Amino acid sequence: MDYNKIINSAYSTIKLIENHGNIATYIPELAKVDPLKFGVFLQPINKNGCGVGHFNERFSIQSISKILLLTLVYKDVKSDLWKRMSFEPSGDAFNSLVQLEVEKGIPRNPLINAGAIVLCDILLDLYSNPKKVFLDFVRKLAANNSIDYNTAIYKSEKETGFTNYAIAYMIKSNKNLKNKVDDVLDLYFYACAIEMTCEELSNTCLLFANQGVIVGSDERILSKSRNKRVNAIMQTCGFYDEAGQFAFKVGLPGKSGVGGGIIAINPNKYSVAVWSPKLNIKGNSVKGMKFLELLTNETGSVF
Numbered sequence: 001m002d003y004n005k006i007i008n009s010a011y012s013t014i015k016l017i018e019n020h021g022n023i024a025t026y027i028p029e030l031a032k033v034d035p036l037k038f039g040v041f042l043q044p045i046n047k048n049g050c051g052v053g054h055f056n057e058r059f060s061i062q063s064i065s066k067i068l069l070l071t072l073v074y075k076d077v078k079s080d081l082w083k084r085m086s087f088e089p090s091g092d093a094f095n096s097l098v099q100l101e102v103e104k105g106i107p108r109n110p111l112i113n114a115g116a117i118v119l120c121d122i123l124l125d126l127y128s129n130p131k132k133v134f135l136d137f138v139r140k141l142a143a144n145n146s147i148d149y150n151t152a153i154y155k156s157e158k159e160t161g162f163t164n165y166a167i168a169y170m171i172k173s174n175k176n177l178k179n180k181v182d183d184v185l186d187l188y189f190y191a192c193a194i195e196m197t198c199e200e201l202s203n204t205c206l207l208f209a210n211q212g213v214i215v216g217s218d219e220r221i222l223s224k225s226r227n228k229r230v231n232a233i234m235q236t237c238g239f240y241d242e243a244g245q246f247a248f249k250v251g252l253p254g255k256s257g258v259g260g261g262i263i264a265i266n267p268n269k270y271s272v273a274v275w276s277p278k279l280n281i282k283g284n285s286v287k288g289m290k291f292l293e294l295l296t297n298e299t300g301s302v303f
């Protein structure tokens with residue numbers, strides 16, 4: 001399979017389409033991004049990767065960090081994670097409070113804001129310096145010690161992320177948050193503010209295509225069965241109330257972020273990262289989704 005040829009051809013096609021999406025502005029600092037950026041990087045598990053466009057520029061990974069938070073918790077959590085949250089698709093917006101109230105502070109899944117906030121609470125219990133542990137973990141997956149968070153974006157969301165404060169207090173009032181709301185959200189905003197290029201993101205997430213083992217160092221992070229489950233959760237919950245669309249059109253496990261990034265995993269084959277900041281009304285990258293649809297149409301079977 002000539003991935004280089006395929007991604008170049010899909011990129012040229014998608015580059016030309018009219019994009020009616022909008023960049024995320026509810027985090028003021030995110031509104032500064034150039035809406036016309038468009039980059040792609042595809043990293044196979046067993047050969048060199050290939051990129052097109054702005055694949056070498058860093059962007060805010062935002063909610064994509066939720067799969068990394070989940071992996072850090074899930075890799076060695078002994079207690080029953082699935083008592084603190086469920087693993088069902090929500091069919092609701094990423095920051096919705098509706099189900100959370102009805103379901104008494106138990107988030108539907110780890111990839112909506114509520115679920116990731118509970119993951120952060122667990123990490124605060126597990127580690128005395130969870131921000132450092134998280135960053136070190138991401139750097140290890142990426143095999144890249146220069147990965148970092150963006151201070152301005154972190155501060156901007158800390159000052160304006162009122163819906164997340166509401167979500168965290170709703171969970172707290174239902175006794176599913178052990179630590180202080182401010183401390184939990186501090187880690188959550190930090191994780192969302194991590195920046196990566198498409199190339200770095202596809203390398204960081206390559207373990208999900210490689211049955212839970214880091215390609216290169218051969219270190220196992222997730223057991224085969226837990227890795228399968230992380231992919232299953234991405235497939236069913238990674239795009240919130242658009243998870244069905246993404247499964248129907250692209251057919252791969254994936255995760256989006258309001259920075260305009262998407263990571264998608266083709267198990268035993270590759271991981272692919274796309275970045276284009278204009279989002280549809282569900283908060284997912286318009287061109288990112290279209291590009292991935294074309295990619296899997298072109299390559300045929302997805303699994």
Ligand code: DON
Nearest residue numbers: 062063094192256257258283
């Ligand atoms: O909590 C938030 O609203 C953002 N830090 C992350 C949301 C996000 O990326 C949703 N993804 N499409």
